[in-house]
Every structure is written in structure tokens, then in C-alpha cells.
Amino acid sequence: MNLIQTAVQTVLPPKHKSTPSGWISFNAPCCVHNGESADTKSRAGVIFKEDGFTYHCFNCNFKAGWTPGKLLSKNTKNLFTWLGIPDSELQKLSLYTLQIKENQPVAKVEINLTLKEIELPEMTMSIEEWAREDLPDDVSQQLIKIYQYLLDRGMEINWYNWSWSYTPGYRDRLLIPFYHNGKIVGFTGRKITDGKPKYLTHSQPGYVFNIDRQTPDRQCVIVVEGQFDAIAIDGCAIMHNEPNEAQIMRLRSLGREVIVVPDRDKPGAKMIETAVEQGWTVSMPDWGDGVKDVADAVKKFGRVYTLFTILHYKETNEIKKQLLKKKLEHVEL
Numbered sequence: 001m002n003l004i005q006t007a008v009q010t011v012l013p014p015k016h017k018s019t020p021s022g023w024i025s026f027n028a029p030c031c032v033h034n035g036e037s038a039d040t041k042s043r044a045g046v047i048f049k050e051d052g053f054t055y056h057c058f059n060c061n062f063k064a065g066w067t068p069g070k071l072l073s074k075n076t077k078n079l080f081t082w083l084g085i086p087d088s089e090l091q092k093l094s095l096y097t098l099q100i101k102e103n104q105p106v107a108k109v110e111i112n113l114t115l116k117e118i119e120l121p122e123m124t125m126s127i128e129e130w131a132r133e134d135l136p137d138d139v140s141q142q143l144i145k146i147y148q149y150l151l152d153r154g155m156e157i158n159w160y161n162w163s164w165s166y167t168p169g170y171r172d173r174l175l176i177p178f179y180h181n182g183k184i185v186g187f188t189g190r191k192i193t194d195g196k197p198k199y200l201t202h203s204q205p206g207y208v209f210n211i212d213r214q215t216p217d218r219q220c221v222i223v224v225e226g227q228f229d230a231i232a233i234d235g236c237a238i239m240h241n242e243p244n245e246a247q248i249m250r251l252r253s254l255g256r257e258v259i260v261v262p263d264r265d266k267p268g269a270k271m272i273e274t275a276v277e278q279g280w281t282v283s284m285p286d287w288g289d290g291v292k293d294v295a296d297a298v299k300k301f302g303r304v305y306t307l308f309t310i311l312h313y314k315e316t317n318e319i320k321k322q323l324l325k326k327k328l329e330h331v332e333l
């Protein structure tokens with residue numbers, strides 16, 4: 001993925017679908033600008049290929065795209081604007097295409113795309129707001145279960161803006177809104193009972209969870225895999241075990257030490273691999289048996305001690321990082 005592809009990926013509307021042939025379809029942003037009515041049938045498609053991308057709208061027949069060595073066409077610039085890329089970023093992307101065209105180094109180009117807002121399910125409030133309401137019995141019973149789930153995970157009520165929705169399909173889920181510049185840009189709903197899907201997530205692929213809390217006064221950012229891990233220590237989560245390029249750029253743009261704390265399983269080795277590639281710090285304190293991630297450690301030892309051990313056992317030495325990676329590759333599941 002290069003900058004242009006990452007930019008496209010980052011601004012895709014939250015509601016999009018991938019087809020087996022590689023097309024990603026979503027509601028076309030172009031039609032209303034071309035004298036057609038707004039698309040509601042996901043008639044726009046994007047496909048990534050050979051370091052570039054192609055966009056085609058099957059509603060108004062608008063076409064755009066880019067391949068390395070070319071500059072951004074008028075159509076492609078328009079498309080980027082309609083997808084919500086601000087002018088300042090568009091200029092950087094144009095510069096990037098020019099640098100590729102002239103075969104110059106591109107290392108200095110930074111990017112900070114604006115993520116789109118998203119709507120939470122109807123009838124969603126923070127758990128604290130719900131607690132102040134006069135509630136029918138069945139609603140308070142369900143809220144007590146949600147609260148109990150939070151406690152069971154070792155979380156505290158004031159650690160995050162935990163939410164809950166009375167909307168059918170969400171009632172047995174703890175909702176965790178995702179913020180960017182103070183606005184909600186996604187959420188996940190964690191099922192509190194058995195059953196699938198465990199997480200119901202609406203998010204853009206380049207989003208880094210809890211990045212809003214990484215204020216300039218902080219000296220480092222701790223990066224973990226899951227949302228509960230991140231909330232437990234007020235770090236960031238990449239929400240899978242291999243950060244994508246947009247996430248890497250967002251973390252780098254914080255301009256501070258990045259400390260990766262992988263889960264204690266084989267996929268955790270991928271996190272260390274990225275850390276090695278990016279020159280990031282790795283920390284893997286020995287928290288004993290039964291502790292497989294940061295949330296477990298916080299539940300067992302508390303937040304302060306867990307943070308202390310993460311900072312105490314951080315590792316910047318390349319060879320030692322490789323050894324930690326090997327250790328995870330040989331974890332028995």
C-alpha cells in the first residue's frame with residue numbers, strides 16, 4: 001500500500017462491501033455532482049491493483065483512478081474531495097505523485113486524513129446517562145449485566161465513555177464508541193454473552209483506537225491489539241495484530257516513542273515484526289501464567305503496576321526484540 005492507496009482506503013465510507021473479484025462497493029459520492037440523484041444502492045466500486053487504484057460509478061458512469069508515474073487527474077482530485085479529503089491533504093497527495101513521477105524520495109510526506117463521522121445505533125447513551133434514568137425493570141436488569149461484564153473484564157466505569165443501546169440487536173452488547181478529534185467515527189459492540197459475532201464493529205481501516213486521548217504532553221504511546229487492553233492503560237489499539245500503513249502513519253505522526261505490547265500468542269509475533277520494521281520499542285513483562293494480554297494484567301495487578309512493568313521492561317535492542325518475537329512464535333496455544 002502506498003500513500004494514494006492508503007488515502008483511498010482511509011476515506012472509504014464505513015458502509016462498504018468487498019466482492020470476491022476484489023472490488024469494494026459503496027454508495028457513490030459522485031452522482032450528485034454530475035446531475036444525477038444520490039446513489040443508495042452501492043453502485044460505486046474501487047479496486048486496488050499494481051500500486052494504483054481504479055474507481056468506477058455504475059450509476060453516473062464517473063471514472064477516476066491513479067497509477068504510479070501519473071499525476072492526479074481532475075476527476076481523481078474531484079473524487080478525493082467528494083470523499084472528504086481536505087485540500088491540504090490533497091496537496092500533499094499531489095506532491096507525492098509528483099515525487100514518484102520524478103523518482104524522488106518521499107519519506108518526508110506526512111499525512112493526517114480526516115475520518116468520517118458515523119452514527120451510533122439509535123437510543124444509545126453512555127452507561128452513566130442510563131444509570132440516571134428512571135428505567136423499566138427489564139432495561140435496568142440488562143444494564144446491570146452490562147456493568148457486571150465491565151467489572152469482570154477488570155475495567156472501571158470512569159475509564160471510558162462506555163455506552164449502551166436499547167436498539168434491538170445491540171441490547172446484549174457493550175458499546176465502545178471510537179473518537180477522532182472529539183467526533184464519533186466508529187464503534188464496536190462487544191457481546192456480553194456467548195454467541196457470534198463477538199464484536200460488531202463499524203470502523204475505517206486506518207483508524208487507531210483511543211488516539212484522541214494521546215495528548216501532546218505524553219512522552220510515549222503504548223500500542224496494543226484490543227480495545228480493552230488500550231482502555232486498561234489508556235494506550236492505543238490497532239484492533240488486529242498487524243497495523244496497516246495508515247495506522248502506522250497516524251502513530252508516527254504523534255512524534256513520540258511508540259511502545260508495542262503484543263498479546264502472548266503466535267499472532268503477537270506480527271506486532272513485534274512491525275515494531276522491528278518501524279524502530280519502535282517492544283515490551284513484554286513476565287506477568288505469569290494465565291495473563292495473555294494487557295487487560296488480563298490490569299485485572300490481576302491493577303493499572304499502575306501494569307504500566308510500571310511495561311515501562312520497566314521495554315526493549316529497544318534489535319536482537320532482544322527478535323528474541324521476544326521468537327518466544328511468541330513458539331507459544332503453545
Ligand SMILES: [Zn+2]
Nearest residue numbers: 030031057060
Ligand atoms: Zn456516480
